[in-house]
Amino acid sequence: xxxxxxNVQGQLEIGGMSTGELTAAYGTPLxxxxxxxxxxKARAFREAFIESGLGFQVAYASKAFLCKEMVRLAEEEDLSxxxxxxxxxxxxxxxxxxxxxxxxxxxxKSEEELEMALDAEIGCFxxxxxxxxxxLHELAKEREQQVNILLRVTPGVEAHTHDYIxxxxxxxxxxxxxxxxxxxxxMQIALCKPNYTVLGIHSHIGSQIFELDGFQxxxxxLSDFLQGIRLDCEVTLPVLNIGGGFGVRxxxxxxxxxxxxxxxxxxxxxxxxxxxxxxPLPEVWIEPGRSIVAEAGTTLYKVGSKKIIPDVRTYVSVxxxxxxxxxxxxxxxxxxxxxxxRPNEECTELVSIAGKCCESGDMLIWDLKLPPVNFGDTLxxxxxxAYGYSMANNYNRIPRPAVVFVKDGESRVVIERESYADLVxxxx
Numbered sequence: 001x002x003x004x005x006x007n008v009q010g011q012l013e014i015g016g017m018s019t020g021e022l023t024a025a026y027g028t029p030l031x032x033x034x035x036x037x038x039x040x041k042a043r044a045f046r047e048a049f050i051e052s053g054l055g056f057q058v059a060y061a062s063k064a065f066l067c068k069e070m071v072r073l074a075e076e077e078d079l080s081x082x083x084x085x086x087x088x089x090x091x092x093x094x095x096x097x098x099x100x101x102x103x104x105x106x107x108x109k110s111e112e113e114l115e116m117a118l119d120a121e122i123g124c125f126x127x128x129x130x131x132x133x134x135x136l137h138e139l140a141k142e143r144e145q146q147v148n149i150l151l152r153v154t155p156g157v158e159a160h161t162h163d164y165i166x167x168x169x170x171x172x173x174x175x176x177x178x179x180x181x182x183x184x185x186x187m188q189i190a191l192c193k194p195n196y197t198v199l200g201i202h203s204h205i206g207s208q209i210f211e212l213d214g215f216q217x218x219x220x221x222l223s224d225f226l227q228g229i230r231l232d233c234e235v236t237l238p239v240l241n242i243g244g245g246f247g248v249r250x251x252x253x254x255x256x257x258x259x260x261x262x263x264x265x266x267x268x269x270x271x272x273x274x275x276x277x278x279x280p281l282p283e284v285w286i287e288p289g290r291s292i293v294a295e296a297g298t299t300l301y302k303v304g305s306k307k308i309i310p311d312v313r314t315y316v317s318v319x320x321x322x323x324x325x326x327x328x329x330x331x332x333x334x335x336x337x338x339x340x341x342r343p344n345e346e347c348t349e350l351v352s353i354a355g356k357c358c359e360s361g362d363m364l365i366w367d368l369k370l371p372p373v374n375f376g377d378t379l380x381x382x383x384x385x386a387y388g389y390s391m392a393n394n395y396n397r398i399p400r401p402a403v404v405f406v407k408d409g410e411s412r413v414v415i416e417r418e419s420y421a422d423l424v425x426x427x428x
Contacts, residue, residue, distance in 0.1 A: 012340040012380055015406030019300055019340035022411060023378055026402050028302040029320035031389055033414075035073070035407040037296035038385075041259065042077040045288055048263035054270065054284050059103055061244050061289025062088050064386040065297070069405065069414035071095035080123070082287045086113040093120055103287075105152075107174050114139055124148045126202045126241075128175055133189055140195040147195055150202040150241055151176060153183040155221040157205050157214055174204070178225050187229055198235075200282060201226065204243025207290060210256055212265040215242060219266065223273035230279065241285035242266060248294040250383045251336045259291065290386035297385020299324065299401075300340060303377040304356070314351045316373050321355015322362045323398045325384055326391040329361045337365055340380035345371035353379065357396050389415070397423050 011018040015034045022032055042058070049056040059080035062070070071092050074081055080101040083089045092102055102122040106113070107129060114136050117125065127133050127149050140147045152175035176183040183201075190198050203222055205214050222240060230236050247256035267284060274281050301318035308314045327333035337353065339345070347369040355362035364381065392400045399418035404411045 010342065010344055012338065012343045014298055015411075016409035017406050017411055019378055019380060022404065022406070023300055023302070025411070026404055026413070027417065028300050028378070029318070029324050029401040030300045031324070031384065031401055031403045032298050032300060032411075033293070033385055033403070033405045034296045034298075035405045038073060038293055039077055041288075041292045041296070042074070042079055044259040045263065045286070045292075046078065048260045049267070049284070051260075052263065052267035054267050054281060056283060057101075057285040059101075059285060059287045060292060061287045062092070063390060064289030065293045065388070065390050066091055067389075067403065067415050068095040069412075070293075071097050080285075082289070086110070086116055089113070089117060089120070089122070099123065103150075103285075109136075111135060111139070118143060118145060118147070121145075124150060124199065126150045126152050127186075127190070128152045130186065130189075133186060133193075137193045137195055145195065146197060148197045148199050149190065150199055150239060151183065151186055151190060152202045152204075153178050153222070153225065155203050155205065155218045155225075157218045157221065175202075178221060183225065184228070184232075188233065191233055191235060198237060200237040200239030200241065202241040202243065202285075204287070205245060207245045208247050209245045210247040210254070212257070212262070215262070215266055216269045218242065219269040220273050223270075223277055223279065226274075226282075227277040227279050236280060238280075238282055239285060240270065240282040241287070244287040244289055244291065246288055246291040248291050248383060248386070250294075251334050253334075256291075294386035295383050297383065297388060299381045299384040299388065301379045301381070303373055303375060303379055306351075306373060306375070314349065315354045316351045316370075316379075317354045317356060318364070318379055319356055320401065321357045321364060322359065322393075323355070323357060323395050324392050324401050325364060325381070325388045326393065327387055328364055329359075330391075335365050335381050335383065337368060337370075337379050337381040339370055339373065340378040342371050342377070343380075347371055349373060353381075357398070359395070394418075394423060399423060 005013045007013050007018050011020045014032050045058045057080045059082040060074045061082045063084050075097050081092050082103045084105045099120045100123040103124045104117050105126045154172050154175045154177045156179045176186045190196050205218050246262050301320050305317045322329045349370050349372050353365040402417035403415035405414050
């Protein structure tokens with residue numbers, strides 16, 4: 001996790017700036033990203049692949065967190081970009097990202113979204129359904145346009161993670177099942193479409209994965225599938241995309257592996273499985289999102305009311321909650337936090353951190369040890385860089401927070417704080 005350094009005044013620092021400076025300049029709630037940490041994670045993925053000797057693409061999964069500045073950072077770090085909606089694609093194009101390095105995912109892309117992507121001449125579509133397989137080709141044919149595609153397949157591998165973020169099993173809304181024969185049928189259809197260039201297959205087994213065996217099992221299944229296609233259809237496909245899902249540290253209980261170990265396990269498995277089948281080694285694509293931005297993000301809140309229920313619980317409320325971090329309410333995600341203005345004081349008080357929404361389920365952290373908490377303290381919640389702002393909402397008509405990037409003691413706003421006027425701008 002980021003931001004565990006303190007300055008001489010005893011305040012928490014992020015990227016060389018004190019949290020006191022940041023909240024004074026930008027207010028709270030405030031989402032702060034350590035820019036150098038983001039860049040370091042991106043470079044770690046690329047360096048590990050270079051070490052493997054395999055061809056590769058590392059595509060940032062923009063659903064984790066996206067704004068124009070994040071797009072520009074991804075381009076500067078030589079990443080490709082994975083988008084899953086017209087809005088994400090529009091953001092990428094507005095930021096000037098090279099369309100040829102954009103991959104478009106999604107289980108229900110609309111005709112308008114497909115046309116938008118075709119207009120932009122993006123690098124690759126990840127086709128997710130039989131409907132899309134036909135619709136995209138018809139649109140490409142009308143335009144006399146050649147389109148690169150991957151077929152998303154489900155290998156039947158169940159990752160050890162939460163049900164809501166597990167996607168590689170047979171019972172999934174995503175992709176074509178290998179064991180059901182749907183993947184084979186879809187591939188045979190795709191290979192017969194003249195306006196398609198089938199690059200290969202895509203698979204994603206889930207998120208927040210700490211063990212390597214799921215990736216290794218999936219690669220074995222995917223290798224055998226491609227070998228079967230090679231024998232049946234006499235075609236060798238050059239790309240294997242194994243998605244993302246690499247675990248990050250939210251609390252002391254989380255034990256993610258170094259990025260280099262995830263990549264080595266993947267590339268070693270590719271070499272072994274494809275080598276055993278006598279299949280030319282494919283270019284390996286991955287899509288890290290959470291693992292690039294999660295630990296780089298810290299959310300700063302101002303402490304408000306405090307409710308003590310004798311012999312039951314002490315609630316400490318902050319000026320944000322499920323509007324800027326929906327994950328605890330959505331699927332019980334856990335976080336760690338400290339008092340940013342007094343991080344070195346002894347933790348003697350057990351409290352639970354409540355959000356300000358009119359909803360009993362608006363709880364950010366249960367049973368957190370802190371120093372005695374006072375009104376006006378600043379609470380820093382760590383590892384909020386992924387799926388915080390991207391899931392942010394206006395429940396109770398609460399404006400979304402500002403987002404700042406910090407590096408080498410300097411900060412800049414990358415997303416402005418919403419105003420009340422913004423909340424009614426589209427009202428009629």
